[in-house]
Amino acid sequence: MKTKLKEIVQPIVKWYQAQEKTLPWKQDKDPYHVWISEIMLQQTRIEAVKKYYIRFMEQLPTIQDVANASEEQLLKLWEGLGYYSRVRNIKKAAIQIMQENQGKMPTNYKELLKMPGIGDYTAGAIASISYGEKVPAVDGNVLRVISRILASKENVLLPETKKDITNQLQEIMPGEAGDFNEGLMELGEKICIPNATPICNKCPIQKYCTAYKENLTTEIPVRIKKQKRKIERRTVFILSYKNKIAINKRPKRGILANLYEFPNVLGEVTEQEIPQILKQWNIQFKNLKMKKSAKHIFTHIEWDMVAYEIEVKNKNTIWTWVTEQEMEKQYPLPTAFKKLHEKSNDS
Numbered sequence: 001m002k003t004k005l006k007e008i009v010q011p012i013v014k015w016y017q018a019q020e021k022t023l024p025w026k027q028d029k030d031p032y033h034v035w036i037s038e039i040m041l042q043q044t045r046i047e048a049v050k051k052y053y054i055r056f057m058e059q060l061p062t063i064q065d066v067a068n069a070s071e072e073q074l075l076k077l078w079e080g081l082g083y084y085s086r087v088r089n090i091k092k093a094a095i096q097i098m099q100e101n102q103g104k105m106p107t108n109y110k111e112l113l114k115m116p117g118i119g120d121y122t123a124g125a126i127a128s129i130s131y132g133e134k135v136p137a138v139d140g141n142v143l144r145v146i147s148r149i150l151a152s153k154e155n156v157l158l159p160e161t162k163k164d165i166t167n168q169l170q171e172i173m174p175g176e177a178g179d180f181n182e183g184l185m186e187l188g189e190k191i192c193i194p195n196a197t198p199i200c201n202k203c204p205i206q207k208y209c210t211a212y213k214e215n216l217t218t219e220i221p222v223r224i225k226k227q228k229r230k231i232e233r234r235t236v237f238i239l240s241y242k243n244k245i246a247i248n249k250r251p252k253r254g255i256l257a258n259l260y261e262f263p264n265v266l267g268e269v270t271e272q273e274i275p276q277i278l279k280q281w282n283i284q285f286k287n288l289k290m291k292k293s294a295k296h297i298f299t300h301i302e303w304d305m306v307a308y309e310i311e312v313k314n315k316n317t318i319w320t321w322v323t324e325q326e327m328e329k330q331y332p333l334p335t336a337f338k339k340l341h342e343k344s345n346d347s
Ligand code: SF4
Pocket: 145, 148, 149, 191, 192, 193, 198, 199, 200, 203, 204, 205, 206, 207, 209, 210, 211, 212, 217
């Protein structure tokens, strides 16, 4: 099995070196650039990350800029990418780098792991790409490619499977560690793709691939999820008074911490109950403009939302009342709420 994996190293390295590097974060191997792009790329498609990455680097070209940036600015730059703890950890890590390392990123895997928000994968990616350290960087793409090559039916969602694959890769890491890791990832993104039939006729390692030979490419990787998400029903109020809309800053802790939201309550409120609910917030109901619904899925919870777009007769002092432009420019509104508002603008 190990011999077989060793055989893929040079074909992957050569294939990767021949690929065009057009993505903005592939223009150099600067560890700051690799770090930010790798964090953004977790959970988000490459195409969607491009504009976020470019804007982030325009506004915050150095680690010092990140350390000095306000949380509001960082959340705004991250708005829509989700998993906001990632950007908070970037700031914490930047401050740590400024205080402990004179603004320079740590230069090896072990030291990188000590930074907030940097786990095995990201530390492996930065250490191998920027410093050529012989460490693997195992993400979902790599798990899929290796499982297929080995025709492994182990559940790739289990940490044991990831550990086993990481150990096997560790034994075969070449001098071109960064190119090998990036090659495996890129192969997983472009050719050995998820949720569809892989494009095996374009694969540089087809002749070493057991899943291909045994016609198992659609069955592998095996992904068995453990638990179901909790479903939470919510009613959201998009309240407008003249040209202003009510928004509210979420608590400092918990899901979507410190971002803004439209006023909302747990459970479903009927149309008849709306005036009563608004009264509790010292708001007088004028008329209901629209009712709509949407879902938003987080890691452990799913929000099943009904939203009412309502015109009201007065403002209160509990919330912040902003214009559309102010909301767009200054207030980070998570996608869960943004899509309700976009829907209402469209309709
Ligand atoms: S031959 Fe097909 S299944 Fe095997 S690694 Fe290549 S693309 Fe993936």
